[in-house]
Amino acid sequence: MIAVNHLQSYFKTEDGLVKAVDDISFELRPNEVLALVGESGCGKSVTALTVMGLLHRNKTVLKGEILFNDKSLLDLPPEAYRLIRGEKIGMIFQEPMSAFDPLYTVGYQMLEVLKAHTNLSIEKQKQRAVHWLKNVGIPEAEKRFNQYPHEMSGGMLQRVMIAMVLMLQPEVLIADEPTTALDVTIQAQVLGLIRNLQKNEGTSVLFITHDLGVVAEIADRVHVMYAGKIVEKGTVSQVFHHPLHPYTIGLLTSRVVKGKKGKELPFIRGYVPRAYEFPEGCRFHPRCPRKLPRCEHDNPPEISLETENCVACWLYEKGESA
Numbered sequence: 001m002i003a004v005n006h007l008q009s010y011f012k013t014e015d016g017l018v019k020a021v022d023d024i025s026f027e028l029r030p031n032e033v034l035a036l037v038g039e040s041g042c043g044k045s046v047t048a049l050t051v052m053g054l055l056h057r058n059k060t061v062l063k064g065e066i067l068f069n070d071k072s073l074l075d076l077p078p079e080a081y082r083l084i085r086g087e088k089i090g091m092i093f094q095e096p097m098s099a100f101d102p103l104y105t106v107g108y109q110m111l112e113v114l115k116a117h118t119n120l121s122i123e124k125q126k127q128r129a130v131h132w133l134k135n136v137g138i139p140e141a142e143k144r145f146n147q148y149p150h151e152m153s154g155g156m157l158q159r160v161m162i163a164m165v166l167m168l169q170p171e172v173l174i175a176d177e178p179t180t181a182l183d184v185t186i187q188a189q190v191l192g193l194i195r196n197l198q199k200n201e202g203t204s205v206l207f208i209t210h211d212l213g214v215v216a217e218i219a220d221r222v223h224v225m226y227a228g229k230i231v232e233k234g235t236v237s238q239v240f241h242h243p244l245h246p247y248t249i250g251l252l253t254s255r256v257v258k259g260k261k262g263k264e265l266p267f268i269r270g271y272v273p274r275a276y277e278f279p280e281g282c283r284f285h286p287r288c289p290r291k292l293p294r295c296e297h298d299n300p301p302e303i304s305l306e307t308e309n310c311v312a313c314w315l316y317e318k319g320e321s322a
């Protein structure tokens with residue numbers, strides 16, 4: 001569905017180039033949920049925004065390739081990108097308030113989206129919008145349709161946003177921490193919703209989270225990011241039962257990756273370095289309990305093992321388990 005090859009997303013800032021995403025490659029396959037996991041600041045959202053074409057072109061340096069059904073997205077003119085966004089690739093953001101204009105009812109905003117992307121009559125548009133509000137579990141959908149964003153709780157608004165994205169039935173859904181702001185029951189509902197969508201409609205989902213519990217619940221495969229790079233790829237069961245990269249092992253031991261920027265994880269000493277001062281060599285080496293001398297100056301390549309998993313770590317240079 002989507003193939004990302006050697007993608008770099010750098011920000012031009014006063015402090016120099018911020019290498020938020022630095023040479024990552026992955027593919028999102030048809031009909032799967034792929035989770036991208038890692039600590040705060042490791043580049044998950046920047047990856048999503050790059051795929052969606054939402055980064056400011058003058059303030060960023062983008063290199064590499066993003067293919068969507070074999071079409072190269074980074075070369076698209078803004079107008080063509082806008083059509084793909086929403087219709088073909090939908091995105092759910094962490095903060096629902098930012099997706100709405102406080103001055104208009106949510107129904108009005110849903111109709112605007114349908115008007116831009118479909119040829120449906122007003123009547124049919126309204127039916128479709130209300131249908132999707134019901135689909136995401138919103139009671140009294142007709143009444144909610146006519147309400148303003150501030151009349152709804154965060155969890156409710158989050159579901160409206162999800163309905164607004166799903167009603168276009170995108171082929172790919174990118175969900176960036178869609179449940180972080182929700183309480184546990186609603187979180188479970190939303191996860192169920194996304195899972196069903198993937199099962200029933202065959203939607204491919206890129207699911208971004210720092211929560212390993214959520215990964216276990218929803219994903220087929222998982223990629224672990226650290227400091228702008230993907231350090232490990234595998235199926236959920238491989239990564240959870242036989243983690244390879246010392247960072248992944250640390251994450252699983254710490255279990256809860258959640259936390260504020262700059263907070264130390266129980267089993268990984270130190271902090272994620274800031275994106276304009278990444279260390280030479282393997283970016284994890286200052287925190288790594290199994291560091292080798294070469295890790296300080298040589299960046300490890302992605303090493304494919306016999307099974308489907310890959311790891312970027314010198315410990316696996318000879319291919320055997322370390």
Ligand SMILES: Nc1ncnc2c1ncn2[C@@H]1O[C@H](COP(=O)(O)OP(=O)(O)OP(=O)(O)O)[C@@H](O)[C@H]1O
Nearest residue numbers: 011018020039040041042043044045046047210275
């Ligand atoms: N517009 C920007 N200009 C400069 N630096 C940025 C910009 N947006 C993000 N960054 C930096 O890029 C790095 C990656 O940020 P990103 O938002 O992708 O992290 P994340 O993995 O999504 O973290 P979180 O879990 O907190 O959402 C961070 O160091 C961040 O400070």
Ligand SMILES: [Mg+2]
Nearest residue numbers: 044045046176
């Ligand atoms: Mg983020």
